[in-house]
Amino acid sequence: MRRDMRLSKQVSASPFIPRTPLGASARALGVDRAGASDSHPRVPTPLVQLERSHRRLEEACEALSIAARDHDIETASDVCAFFARQVRRHEEDEERSLFPRLVDAGASPELRALLERLAREHREHEAVHARLEEAVSGRFEGDLWQELTAIAELMTRAYQAHVAREEAHVFPAAEALLGSDAIDAIAREMDARRGR
Numbered sequence: 460m461r462r463d464m465r466l467s468k469q470v471s472a473s474p475f476i477p478r479t480p481l482g483a484s485a486r487a488l489g490v491d492r493a494g495a496s497d498s499h500p501r502v503p504t505p506l507v508q509l510e511r512s513h514r515r516l517e518e519a520c521e522a523l524s525i526a527a528r529d530h531d532i533e534t535a536s537d538v539c540a541f542f543a544r545q546v547r548r549h550e551e552d553e554e555r556s557l558f559p560r561l562v563d564a565g566a567s568p569e570l571r572a573l574l575e576r577l578a579r580e581h582r583e584h585e586a587v588h589a590r591l592e593e594a595v596s597g598r599f600e601g602d603l604w605q606e607l608t609a610i611a612e613l614m615t616r617a618y619q620a621h622v623a624r625e626e627a628h629v630f631p632a633a634e635a636l637l638g639s640d641a642i643d644a645i646a647r648e649m650d651a652r653r654g655r
């Protein structure tokens with residue numbers, strides 16, 4: 460069975476993970492969704508999908524920095540649309556599907572505090588997105604490129620720290636705590652958000 464090595468390695472390192480033995484539940488969170496095998500198409504698990512979204516999020520922050528530097532309003536608008544749709548959906552996946560299941564599965568007090576902090580950070584991200592929407596709307600008064608540069612720096616810093624916390628603590632905790640039923644339910648909810 461293929462496993463995401465980086466997630467696996469972090470499982471034992473995180474102080475946010477209760478001492479739960481890794482068994483069938485951990486296997487259910489590997490790269491393969493339940494039922495997949497070498498002879499069947501692999502469907503990325505929710506955690507792998509969320510991690511991939513993080514990589515696209517980082518690319519979007521970089522694209523916004525370059526757009527601000529190059530005075531490229533089209534790319535800045537594309538990044539804004541990406542945040543309004545994909546990133547908002549990603550944060551819903553975490554807050555509505557993943558985080559509550561970790562709490563239900565017996566998350567430690569430290570992990571629960573981290574989940575609350577991450578949810579608060581999502582609200583802060585929304586405020587930065589709103590600032591970006593205003594900047595690309597055509598109604599912004601002032602130095603647009605300076606504003607976009609400031610927003611890009613703010614977003615890059617905010618997401619770097621946020622994503623690092625999720626990948627170092629939350630995803631490995633999910634890998635350790637959640638069973639295949641919970642993972643399948645998360646996958647179904649994520650699919651529904653995408654009209655699949």
Ligand SMILES: [Fe+2]
Nearest residue numbers: 550553577625
């Ligand atoms: Fe998040």
Ligand SMILES: [Fe+2]
Nearest residue numbers: 513553622625
């Ligand atoms: Fe995330």
